[in-house]
Amino acid sequence: MAQVTSRQERPSADVSIVVAEVLHAVLPPEDARRALADPTAADLWDSLLQIEVLFTLEQELDVRFSPQQMRGATSAAALTCLVVEVAPESASKAGA
Amino acid sequence: MTPEQALSHAVAQRVVLAERPRRLELLRMNISWPLTPLRLLIHRSTIIEPTIAPLLRFAAYAGFAVEAELSALDHSLSFAATPPGPFDAEVVWLDDEPFETHSPQEVAAFVTARIAARRAASNAPLLVMGWPGDGARDRAINADLEERIADIPDAYVCPLAEVAAEGADGFYDDERTSVTGSRLSGDGLLAIAQRLGLQWLPAALGRSLRGIAVDLDNTLYDGVLEEDGVAGIEVREEHRGLQRELLSLRARGFFLGIISRNSPADVEDLFKQRDDFLIKASSVDAWGVSLEMPKADSLSSVAHDLRIAPDALLFVDDNGGELAAVVASFPDVQTLHAASPEVTASALQRCPGLFRFRDAGADSLRLRDLAADQIRRSLRDASHDPQEFLASLRIEMTLAFDHRQHLARIAELSRKTNQFSTNLARLTETQLSARMTKEDHRVLSVALRDRLTDSGVIAFLSAARSTSKEVVVEDICISCRALGRGVEPLMLRHMLADVAEWADICNVQILWRHGPRNAPALAWLRDVATQIDDRRFVVTDLNTDGADNVKVEWRR
Numbered sequence: 001m002a003q004v005t006s007r008q009e010r011p012s013a014d015v016s017i018v019v020a021e022v023l024h025a026v027l028p029p030e031d032a033r034r035a036l037a038d039p040t041a042a043d044l045w046d047s048l049l050q051i052e053v054l055f056t057l058e059q060e061l062d063v064r065f066s067p068q069q070m071r072g073a074t075s076a077a078a079l080t081c082l083v084v085e086v087a088p089e090s091a092s093k094a095g096a
Numbered sequence: 097m098t099p100e101q102a103l104s105h106a107v108a109q110r111v112v113l114a115e116r117p118r119r120l121e122l123l124r125m126n127i128s129w130p131l132t133p134l135r136l137l138i139h140r141s142t143i144i145e146p147t148i149a150p151l152l153r154f155a156a157y158a159g160f161a162v163e164a165e166l167s168a169l170d171h172s173l174s175f176a177a178t179p180p181g182p183f184d185a186e187v188v189w190l191d192d193e194p195f196e197t198h199s200p201q202e203v204a205a206f207v208t209a210r211i212a213a214r215r216a217a218s219n220a221p222l223l224v225m226g227w228p229g230d231g232a233r234d235r236a237i238n239a240d241l242e243e244r245i246a247d248i249p250d251a252y253v254c255p256l257a258e259v260a261a262e263g264a265d266g267f268y269d270d271e272r273t274s275v276t277g278s279r280l281s282g283d284g285l286l287a288i289a290q291r292l293g294l295q296w297l298p299a300a301l302g303r304s305l306r307g308i309a310v311d312l313d314n315t316l317y318d319g320v321l322e323e324d325g326v327a328g329i330e331v332r333e334e335h336r337g338l339q340r341e342l343l344s345l346r347a348r349g350f351f352l353g354i355i356s357r358n359s360p361a362d363v364e365d366l367f368k369q370r371d372d373f374l375i376k377a378s379s380v381d382a383w384g385v386s387l388e389m390p391k392a393d394s395l396s397s398v399a400h401d402l403r404i405a406p407d408a409l410l411f412v413d414d415n416g417g418e419l420a421a422v423v424a425s426f427p428d429v430q431t432l433h434a435a436s437p438e439v440t441a442s443a444l445q446r447c448p449g450l451f452r453f454r455d456a457g458a459d460s461l462r463l464r465d466l467a468a469d470q471i472r473r474s475l476r477d478a479s480h481d482p483q484e485f486l487a488s489l490r491i492e493m494t495l496a497f498d499h500r501q502h503l504a505r506i507a508e509l510s511r512k513t514n515q516f517s518t519n520l521a522r523l524t525e526t527q528l529s530a531r532m533t534k535e536d537h538r539v540l541s542v543a544l545r546d547r548l549t550d551s552g553v554i555a556f557l558s559a560a561r562s563t564s565k566e567v568v569v570e571d572i573c574i575s576c577r578a579l580g581r582g583v584e585p586l587m588l589r590h591m592l593a594d595v596a597e598w599a600d601i602c603n604v605q606i607l608w609r610h611g612p613r614n615a616p617a618l619a620w621l622r623d624v625a626t627q628i629d630d631r632r633f634v635v636t637d638l639n640t641d642g643a644d645n646v647k648v649e650w651r652r
Contacts, residue, residue, distance in 0.1 A: 021120065022120060025119075025120055025123035025124055026123065026149070048143070048145040048146070048277075051143075051145070051146055051275070051276050051277075051282075052119075052145070052146050052149065054282075055119060055146055055282030055285075055286075056119040056120055056123070058282065059118055059119050059120070059282065059283075060118070060119075060120050066272075067271065067272050067274055067275045070272065070275045070276075071275060
């Protein structure tokens with residue numbers, strides 16, 4: 001029987017690649033490595049780098065985060081969930 | 097740059113010169129070409145950190161490896177906690193909101209006073225972010241600021257309002273200020289980084305081009321002239337847009353040259369017969385058209401005709417191989433890959449070297465001078481008597497000393513002159529301004545006009561006298577477009593005689609340095625002076641006879 005992948009799972013896997021690319025591009029190499037080695041580890045980068053990460057993600061995925069969302073997503077996993085939450089259709093395009 | 101680096105630079109062009117650059121592409125850009133280190137200090141009163149990473153990439157495209165330091169947030173511009181310098185350039189970036197209750201004059205006066213204070217402490221070019229709005233108040237602030245800042249040497253107002261206008265509603269993002277610390281949006285900050293890195297910093301540091309040399313086939317039209325014929329090439333509206341952009345640059349004083357591997361007769365027919373070509377033959381200042389000649393040789397020929405160095409040209413071509421081949425011969429030539437006419441027209445609006453903060457007057461004069469020079473050469477060839485030829489031109493030479501209105505132009509001459517510069521001192525506006533105020537220094541400038549054109553200021557001399565009754569000339573520069581007119585010896589004698597009289601001595605020492613292109617200056621030195629050591633010549637013959645054909649006067 002073919003395995004059915006839920007719509008939620010497929011976009012998250014694709015978006016997480018984009019999030020990883022952005023973290024690698026914006027953060028110092030060691031910080032990016034640590035953030036992706038443990039995607040749930042929070043506050044590994046400072047608030048100014050957080051803004052750059054979010055600006056880059058917004059542009060790459062053509063989304064816009066609210067002020068509250070910008071404050072909350074401070075780990076790789078949280079960023080991935082945030083993108084899926086804000087624009088699932090953009091998350092789908094990210095995997096295209 | 098090597099050819100491989102030039103190709104890598106052409107690849108980066110798509111990312112860097114885009115109308116809407118993408119952060120991720122910028123951050124992942126491969127930079128393999130040579131860069132000049134640049135220590136940059138940004139005095140700021142607002143969060144601007146999201147501009148820094150993109151700024152480094154934009155500046156890298158323009159040839160700079162920027163090391164940026166940010167001041168603490170400083171609303172008063174006290175410069176109290178300034179990091180130790182020296183710096184190669186400084187930016188002053190204020191949040192405009194705290195000034196909203198002040199009149200435009202108060203704002204401009206405050207900022208100018210702080211810039212003047214910083215000028216006294218730093219020799220670096222100072223770039224001040226203008227006010228971003230397009231309303232009457234912000235326009236009044238910017239106009240007042242530009243007028244006041246113009247009196248401070250090497251200080252410039254960055255036209256932030258232009259960037260804001262291009263971004264329209266997307267420039268600001270007040271909804272998220274509490275999180276980002278800035279009223280500006282991510283796109284707005286990125287657009288500022290682009291202008292700062294590509295245009296404003298290079299312009300403040302004297303990186304400027306003199307002209308654009310553009311290819312024909314598949315650049316200014318679709319098709320190949322030799323194969324398709326004059327009637328067969330296609331000029332789309334996008335090509336006319338590119339031609340409009342080139343003509344706009346020419347109107348601002350940049351030379352326009354054509355470089356093409358085509359038959360000169362075919363190209364002549366093209367410009368005669370195609371009414372849909374916006375660029376007319378009369379708008380082209382130099383032609384490098386040949387079926388046989390490599391484009392590098394054509395570029396060299398165009399530069400020679402324009403009396404500029406090849407690396408003062410931007411070479412535009414649709415063929416990456418041609419760009420690489422030109423760079424192989426002239427590693428310092430800037431190139432632009434003409435991927436499509438609309439992309440090229442847009443790229444020209446952001447290309448480094450094509451932005452000026454203020455016109456020192458020379459750009460518009462340069463084009464007229466070139467046309468007049470061709471007439472002078474024809475008259476000289478037709479004349480049998482050099483003295484009669486000179487007399488017929490009715491040349492007027494005007495000398496001035498410590499003339500502040502000439503400061504920007506003298507700094508440009510010091511920065512750009514290669515052939516006739518005795519010491520290649522490369523004095524900045526700030527350094528020249530300081531010399532003009534000191535009693536033991538003298539800065540002479542020479543303006544030239546004849547019945548054909550007014551060439552403006554075309555030469556300068558900077559000298560210092562010591563307490564031991566010596567006078568040392570630290571540099572003499574003559575613009576290459578003034579060379580060959582037959583008045584250089586007279587001009588130089590008058591300048592040297594003046595500094596000797598000023599110092600009350602009968603000989604003048606001249607510092608010299610051997611450079612890659614200043615053979616004409618050194619040849620003159622060997623002709624009129626005696627070398628006394630490996631850095632100095634001395635001139636003892638200071639008479640100013642021989643002015644019969646030239647009117648010489650002093651501007652007081």
